[in-house]
Amino acid sequence: MSDQALADLKVLEYADFISGPFCTKLMADLGAEVIKIEQPSLGDPARRTGPFPNDIPHPERSGLFLYLNTNKRSMTLDPLTQTGASIFKELVKTVDILVENMPPSTMEKLGLDYESLSQLNPGLIMTSVTPFGQFGPYSHYKANDLICCQMSGLAYHTPAGGVDNPEEGPPLKPGGRQSDFIAGSTAAAATMFAVIARQTLGVGQHLDVSQQESIASFLRHQVPFYTYDPEGAYQRAFGSRARIRRGAFGYLPCKDGYVINGSREGYQWRDLMVLAAGDEWEKDERFKGALDGEFDLATFLLEWGESVRSVLLEWTMKHTTGEVTAAAQSKGIPIVPCNSTEDLFESSHLAEREFFTEIDHSQTGKLTYPGAPYQLSETPWRVDRSAPLLGQHNEEILCGKLGYSKQELVSMRESGVI
Amino acid sequence: MPKLPLEGIRVIDLTMFWSGPYATNLLASLGAEVIKIEAIQRLDGWRGGAAQVDVEKPWERSPLWNTVNTDKLDITLDLTRPRGAEIFKRLVKIGDIVAENYTPRVMKNFGLDYPVLKEINPQIIMISLPAHGSTGPWKDYPGFAASIEQMSGISQLTGYPDGPPRMTELNVSDPTAGINGMAAIMVALLCRQMTGKGQHIDLSQIEALTSFVGDAIVDYSMNRRVQPRRGNRHPSMAPHGYYRCQGDDLWVGISVSSDEEWQQFGRAIGAPSWAGEERFADSLSRWHNQDELDKLIEGWTIKRDHYEVMNTLQRVGVAAGAVLTPAEVLTDPHLKEQGVFQTVERDIVGVHPYPIPSAPMKLSESPITIRRPSPLLGEHNDYVFGELLGMSKEEIQSLVDDQITGTMPLGI
Numbered sequence: 063m064s065d066q067a068l069a070d071l072k073v074l075e076y077a078d079f080i081s082g083p084f085c086t087k088l089m090a091d092l093g094a095e096v097i098k099i100e101q102p103s104l105g106d107p108a109r110r111t112g113p114f115p116n117d118i119p120h121p122e123r124s125g126l127f128l129y130l131n132t133n134k135r136s137m138t139l140d141p142l143t144q145t146g147a148s149i150f151k152e153l154v155k156t157v158d159i160l161v162e163n164m165p166p167s168t169m170e171k172l173g174l175d176y177e178s179l180s181q182l183n184p185g186l187i188m189t190s191v192t193p194f195g196q197f198g199p200y201s202h203y204k205a206n207d208l209i210c211c212q213m214s215g216l217a218y219h220t221p222a223g224g225v226d227n228p229e230e231g232p233p234l235k236p237g238g239r240q241s242d243f244i245a246g247s248t249a250a251a252a253t254m255f256a257v258i259a260r261q262t263l264g265v266g267q268h269l270d271v272s273q274q275e276s277i278a279s280f281l282r283h284q285v286p287f288y289t290y291d292p293e294g295a296y297q298r299a300f301g302s303r304a305r306i307r308r309g310a311f312g313y314l315p316c317k318d319g320y321v322i323n324g325s326r327e328g329y330q331w332r333d334l335m336v337l338a339a340g341d342e343w344e345k346d347e348r349f350k351g352a353l354d355g356e357f358d359l360a361t362f363l364l365e366w367g368e369s370v371r372s373v374l375l376e377w378t379m380k381h382t383t384g385e386v387t388a389a390a391q392s393k394g395i396p397i398v399p400c401n402s403t404e405d406l407f408e409s410s411h412l413a414e415r416e417f418f419t420e421i422d423h424s425q426t427g428k429l430t431y432p433g434a435p436y437q438l439s440e441t442p443w444r445v446d447r448s449a450p451l452l453g454q455h456n457e458e459i460l461c462g463k464l465g466y467s468k469q470e471l472v473s474m475r476e477s478g479v480i
Numbered sequence: 481m482p483k484l485p486l487e488g489i490r491v492i493d494l495t496m497f498w499s500g501p502y503a504t505n506l507l508a509s510l511g512a513e514v515i516k517i518e519a520i521q522r523l524d525g526w527r528g529g530a531a532q533v534d535v536e537k538p539w540e541r542s543p544l545w546n547t548v549n550t551d552k553l554d555i556t557l558d559l560t561r562p563r564g565a566e567i568f569k570r571l572v573k574i575g576d577i578v579a580e581n582y583t584p585r586v587m588k589n590f591g592l593d594y595p596v597l598k599e600i601n602p603q604i605i606m607i608s609l610p611a612h613g614s615t616g617p618w619k620d621y622p623g624f625a626a627s628i629e630q631m632s633g634i635s636q637l638t639g640y641p642d643g644p645p646r647m648t649e650l651n652v653s654d655p656t657a658g659i660n661g662m663a664a665i666m667v668a669l670l671c672r673q674m675t676g677k678g679q680h681i682d683l684s685q686i687e688a689l690t691s692f693v694g695d696a697i698v699d700y701s702m703n704r705r706v707q708p709r710r711g712n713r714h715p716s717m718a719p720h721g722y723y724r725c726q727g728d729d730l731w732v733g734i735s736v737s738s739d740e741e742w743q744q745f746g747r748a749i750g751a752p753s754w755a756g757e758e759r760f761a762d763s764l765s766r767w768h769n770q771d772e773l774d775k776l777i778e779g780w781t782i783k784r785d786h787y788e789v790m791n792t793l794q795r796v797g798v799a800a801g802a803v804l805t806p807a808e809v810l811t812d813p814h815l816k817e818q819g820v821f822q823t824v825e826r827d828i829v830g831v832h833p834y835p836i837p838s839a840p841m842k843l844s845e846s847p848i849t850i851r852r853p854s855p856l857l858g859e860h861n862d863y864v865f866g867e868l869l870g871m872s873k874e875e876i877q878s879l880v881d882d883q884i885t886g887t888m889p890l891g892i
Contacts, residue, residue: 067671092667112715113699125698176844195842200814203794208712208720209801212733215809217722221639221646228729232722233803235712235733236648237637243692244652247659252841254666255510259485259846261673270842275820278809279840280655289810289832290543313644320645322630400630400645403700403707406690411616417687418697430701435688436664437613439594440679441671 066093067441072157082163084246090133102138122425136450176268195272207239214277245273324396328357338377423448484511500581502658508551509837520886554855581609613684628653632689639709657685718770725786731803744796826853858887
C-alpha cells in the first residue's frame with residue numbers, strides 16, 4: 063500500500079492557468095492520480111507564460127506550468143466536439159473529483175454541468191473555481207489576479223502602514239499572482255472537505271469557489287472594525303490609506319537588501335540603538351527623554367522616529383542582512399531579513415527542512431522547485447514525476463484506460479478532438 | 481436540518497491570534513466541536529486586538545477575536561500546572577485533533593508534544609502551525625506580524641518599483657496558513673480512516689506562503705534571476721494597474737490582455753483619438769508606452785465613479801473592477817447576493833455582521849451558517865469539565881479556587 067495520503071483518489075482536471083491547476087497539484091503531490099485535460103495543439107495558457115530558460119519561450123519549458131503541474135498526466139481533448147464531450151463523460155465515470163475553472167455556464171453549454179455529470183457518477187465531487195462564483199451580478203465579469211485583488215478589498219489595504227500621499231501611491235497589488243494561488247488553496251481545502259463529507263453524507267456535491275470571496279474571507283477582520291467602532295479610531299486607521307502609523311513597519315535597507323524591524327517594546331528599541339550606536343546613544347541631545355516613563359510605540363515613532371531611523375541606517379547600510387539579523391536576534395530583538403528568491407535558495411533553514419525539491423524534466427534538465435506547504439509525519443509529500451508534455455498520456459488513457467484503438471486515436475487527432 | 485459533515489469530530493484548540501484559529505474556525509463552521517483552551521493567566525492575545533478600553537470586559541469586545549472564533553466552545557485551563565496538564569491529557573484522549581501554533585519549544589516545555597500525545601491517543605492528529613516550522617535554524621525566531629511575509633520571499637516581490645519591499649495590511653500569511661491547515665487536517669482525517677492512525681502535521685507559515693511564488697523560484701533556478709518589484713504592472717500586458725476615479729481616494733483596476741480587448745476598450749471610453757494611435761496599437765507597443773498610456777487613461781477615469789467604470793468596461797468584455805474600500809466590501813451587491821456576511825447577536829457587543837467562515841466554498845449539499853457567536857471567556861468550563869470529563873461540582877470548584885480555571889482574567 064502506498065505511503066501517500068491520497069493514493070486512492072482519482073481526479074480529472076479541466077482547468078487552466080493557476081487556480082484550478084494549483085488546487086489539483088496540492089492533491090497530486092500527496093499521491094492522487096490527476097488527469098489534466100488540455101486544449102489540442104495549444105495546451106494550457108500557462109505553457110506560454112514563462113518564465114523560460116534564457117527568456118526563450120517554449121511550451122514545454124514554462125516555469126509556471128512546470129511548477130503547477132507536477133505529478134499529473136496530460137491528455138489533449140476538445141469537449142466542444144461531440145466525440146470529445148463523450149470521452150469527457152467516460153472519464154468522469156472513472157474519477158472521484160472533477161476540478162474546473164471555466165467561466166460559469168461554460169460547462170452547462172457543453173452538457174457537462176453538475177446535474178448531468180452526477181447522473182453518470184452520483185458520488186462525483188465537482189469543484190468549480192471562478193473569479194466571482196457561479197451566480198451573482200459579477201459572475202460573468204472578466205477578471206484576473208489584479209482585478210480579484212481589488213474586488214476583495216485586499217489592494218486597498220496594501221501596502222501596510224499606508225502611503226504618504228494617497229494620490230501618488232495607488233493601492234498595491236501583492237507581487238506575483240497570489241490571489242490566484244489563494245483561490246487554488248481554498249478550492250483544495252474545500253475539495254478535501256467534500257471527500258470527507260462524502261463519507262458521512264454518502265453523496266458527492268458541487269463546490270462553488272469564488273476567488274473574490276476567498277480573498278475577502280482573508281480580509282474578514284477589517285469589516286467588523288467598521289461595525290464595532292462606527293465613529294472611532296479604527297475607521298480612521300483602516301478606512302484611509304494616508305499613513306497614520308509612521309514607521310510602524312520598519313524596513314531598514316542594508317548593504318545587500320532589506321530587513322524588517324518588529325520592535326514594539328521600549329527595551330527592544332533601547333537594545334537596538336545600543337547595537338547600532340553604542341551605549342552612549344541616549345546621551346545624544348536628539349534622544350532626550352525618548353525612553354522615559356511608560357513606553358508608547360506610536361508616540362515614540364512620531365516624535366523620535368526620523369532621528370532613530372537615521373542612526374539605525376548608518377549601521378545597517380554597512381552590514382549585510384545576515385549580519386544585522388544575527389546581531390539583533392542574539393539580543394532577542396525581533397528583526398528578520400526580507401528574503402529574496404536568492405536568499406530562499408541559499409537558506410540553510412529551508413535546506414534543513416528539505417523544503418526544495420529537484421526535479422528532472424526532459425526539456426529543461428534538473429530544476430529546483432518549492433515543495434510542500436506543510437509536512438505530514440506519516441504520509442509524505444512527494445514529486446515522483448515532472449509536469450507532463452502536452453498530450454503525453456493520450457495513448458495511455460484513451461487506449462489503455464478507455465479501450466480505444468490506435469486507429470481511432472489517429473482519426474481523433476486528425477479531426478481535432480485530441 | 482442536514483447533518484454537518486464534521487459532526488462527531490472533536491478539536492482541542494490551543495491556537496491563538498489568527499492563523500490557527502482561522503483553520504479551527506473553518507472546522508467549527510463545518511460541524512466539528514472545537515474546544516478552545518485559554519488561561520486566565522494568559523488570554524488569547526488576539527483579544528487585545530483593537531478592543532476598546534475603559535469599558536466593561538474589554539477582552540470580550542475585540543472585533544478581531546469575535547470574528548474568527550464563531551461556532552467554538554471556550555474553556556480556561558492553566559497548562560503550566562500539573563493538574564492543568566493532566567486535564568488536557570484527558571481531553572486529548574477523547575479528542576480527534578489537537579491544534580497549536582506556539583514556537584516549537586512551548587509544547588515541549590509543557591510536556592505535551594506529539595510523542596507524548598501519541599502515547600495517550602495513537603489516533604490523535606496534531607497540527608502545529610509555527611511561524612517557521614518545527615525544525616531548522618529559524619525555528620526559534622519569534623514570528624511576529626510583520627515577519628512571515630518577509631521571510632517567505634513574497635514581500636520582496638511586492639512594492640512600487642522605486643521603493644522598498646512592502647507587505648499586505650492584512651498579513652496574508654495568517655489566513656494562508658489557516659486555509660492550508662484546514663486542507664492538511666482533512667487529508668490527515670482521510671488517512672486515519674484508512675489506517676486507523678493519527679499523525680503530526682508541521683505547517684510552517686513561511687513555507688505555505690512561499691508556495692505562492694513558486695514560479696519565481698523556478699525562475700531563479702533557471703536563470704539565476706531575482707524578479708524585480710513591478711508595482712501593479714505586468715511583465716508583458718498593458719494597460720494593467722489601478723487608476724484614480726472620482727471622489728476621495730477611490731480607484732479602479734483595468735487590465736487589457738489582447739488587441740481585441742484594446743479595441744473594445746477604446747470604443748467603450750468614447751473612442752478618443754489617442755486610443756487609435758500606432759504607439760498603442762499592439763500589446764508590445766502599449767507595454768513600452770505605458771507611462772503615457774496610464775496618464776491618458778487616468779484622464780478618463782478621474783471624472784467617473786469607480787463602479788461606473790467597472791460596469792461600463794465589463795459590459796464590453798474588458799477586465800475591470802472597482803478597488804473596494806472596507807465599507808464597500810460590506811455593501812458590494814455581488815458579495816451581498818453571495819451571502820458572505822451573516823448578522824449575529826453576541827453578548828456584550830450586540831448585533832453585528834460577521835463573514836461566514838466557510839463562505840468561500842459553497843457546498844451544494846452542506847449549506848453552512850454561523851450557528852453560535854464567539855464564546856465568552858470560559859463559557860463552557862462546566863460543560864467540558866462536568867459533562868465531557870465527568871468531574872463533580874466540587875472538583876471543578878477546587879480548580880477555580882486554585883486558579884487553574886475561571887471566567888475572569890487575572891490581573892485585571
